[in-house]
Amino acid sequence: MPTYFSESRCVxxxxxxxxxxxxxxxWPGTTVVKTFKQAYSSTINLPIVAVRLADTSTTxxxxxxxxxxxxxxxxxxxxxKSDGMRLDMADYIKTKLKDSWVNYTYSRxxxxxxxxxxxxxxxxxxxxxxxDARIDFGDQVDTKDRFRQSISIRIRHKxx
Amino acid sequence: MPKNIGLEITRxxxxxxxxxxxxxxxxxxxxxxxxxxxxxxxxxxxxxxxTNIKRKAGSTxxxxxxxxxxxxxxxxxxxxxxxxxxDQIAPYWYLVNYGGMNAAARQGRTLMGNFEGSTPxxxxxxxxxxxxxxxxxxxxxxxxxxxxxxISKTASWVSTIWRIHYSGRLNKVSISKFxxxxxxxxx
Numbered sequence: 001m002p003t004y005f006s007e008s009r010c011v012x013x014x015x016x017x018x019x020x021x022x023x024x025x026x027w028p029g030t031t032v033v034k035t036f037k038q039a040y041s042s043t044i045n046l047p048i049v050a051v052r053l054a055d056t057s058t059t060x061x062x063x064x065x066x067x068x069x070x071x072x073x074x075x076x077x078x079x080x081k082s083d084g085m086r087l088d089m090a091d092y093i094k095t096k097l098k099d100s101w102v103n104y105t106y107s108r109x110x111x112x113x114x115x116x117x118x119x120x121x122x123x124x125x126x127x128x129x130x131x132d133a134r135i136d137f138g139d140q141v142d143t144k145d146r147f148r149q150s151i152s153i154r155i156r157h158k159x160x
Numbered sequence: 161m162p163k164n165i166g167l168e169i170t171r172x173x174x175x176x177x178x179x180x181x182x183x184x185x186x187x188x189x190x191x192x193x194x195x196x197x198x199x200x201x202x203x204x205x206x207x208x209x210x211t212n213i214k215r216k217a218g219s220t221x222x223x224x225x226x227x228x229x230x231x232x233x234x235x236x237x238x239x240x241x242x243x244x245x246x247d248q249i250a251p252y253w254y255l256v257n258y259g260g261m262n263a264a265a266r267q268g269r270t271l272m273g274n275f276e277g278s279t280p281x282x283x284x285x286x287x288x289x290x291x292x293x294x295x296x297x298x299x300x301x302x303x304x305x306x307x308x309x310x311i312s313k314t315a316s317w318v319s320t321i322w323r324i325h326y327s328g329r330l331n332k333v334s335i336s337k338f339x340x341x342x343x344x345x346x347x
Contacts (some may be wrong), residue, residue, distance in 0.1 A: 040304045055313045057320040073316040130315045135258045142261035152312040
C-alpha cells in the first residue's frame with residue numbers, strides 16, 4: 001500500500017519538478033534543490049535554483065464551507081554565476097510560472113525509500129508574484145551569494 | 161409652427177459636492193483600514209519572527225522589536241519596518257530574512273565562545289544558542305543562515321487578510337453610507 005504525500009508537500013515537489021524539467025532543457029547544468037544546506041554544499045556547483053514552501057495561508061472557501069482555500073507561499077532562490085545570468089534566469093523562471101503547471105500527487109511504494117510514484121492531479125496557478133528582488137550582501141560575500149535573486153510567489157492548487 | 165421649444169432639464173446622478181464628500185469618506189475609510197492593517201501586519205511580522213527563532217535561549221528579541229509601523233500623510237502611506245531603525249537595532253535583519261552565509265562563515269573566521277556552556281552536542285547542535293562568554297571554545301561557523309522570509313510571509317498574510325476582510329469592508333462602508341443618504345458629515 002503506497003503512502004501518499006500531503007497536498008502541501010505535493011505542491012512543493014510539483015514546482016520543483018516543473019522547474020527541474022524546464023531548466024534541464026533550456027539551462028543545462030543547473031541544479032534544482034530543495035534546501036539551503038544543499039544549495040551551499042561544496043559538491044554542488046553554480047547555477048543553483050532552490051525551491052521551498054515557506055508558508056500556507058488557510059481560509060474557508062466560503063462561509064460555512066468545510067473546504068479549505070489554501071494559498072501557498074513558495075520561495076525560489078536563484079544562485080547564478082553572473083549578474084546577467086541572475087536577471088535572465090529570473091525572467092525565464094517567471095515566464096515558466098505564468099501559465100500554471102501540472103500538480104502531481106506523489107506517493108512512496110511500501111518498503112521503498114528512494115522511488116516516488118506520481119499521478120497528475122490538476123494544476124497550480126500563481127495568484128501573486130510577491131517579490132522578485134536581488135539579494136545584496138555587499139562586497140564581502142560567499143561565492144554562492146554573489147549573484148543571488150529571490151522570487152516569492154503565492155499559488156493556488158486546483159484539483160482535476 | 162411653434163416659436164418656442166420647451167426644454168426641461170432634469171439633473172440626475174451625484175451632485176459634484178456630494179461626490180466630493182463621497183470620495184473623502186472613501187479615502188478616510190481607506191486610510192483607517194490601511195493604518196489598521198499596518199498595525200496588524202506589524203504584529204503578524206513580529207509573531208512570525210518570534211515563532212521562528214531557531215536558537216531561542218540566547219535570543220535578544222531585537223529583530224522583532226525593530227519592526228514597527230510608520231504612518232505618513234495621515235494614513236495615505238503606511239509602512240511596516242523602518243529600515244534605518246532596523247539597521248540600528250537589528251543589523252542582521254537582511255541576512256535573517258533572505259538567508260545566506262554570515263560574515264564570519266564567509267571569511268572563515270574562528271569565534272571564541274560556547275554553546276550553552278559547552279561545545280555543541282550532536283543531539284542539539286542545530287538549536288543551541290551561542291554565547292561569546294567563558295568557557296571559550298574555538299568555533300568556526302560553516303553552515304548558512306537559513307532564510308526566515310518573514311517579509312514575504314507577512315506580505316502573503318496581508319494579501320489573504322485583505323482579500324477576505326478589508327476589500328469587502330471598504331465596499332460595504334461606501335455603499336451603506338450613501339444608500340441610506342446619511343452619515344455624510346465628515347469629522
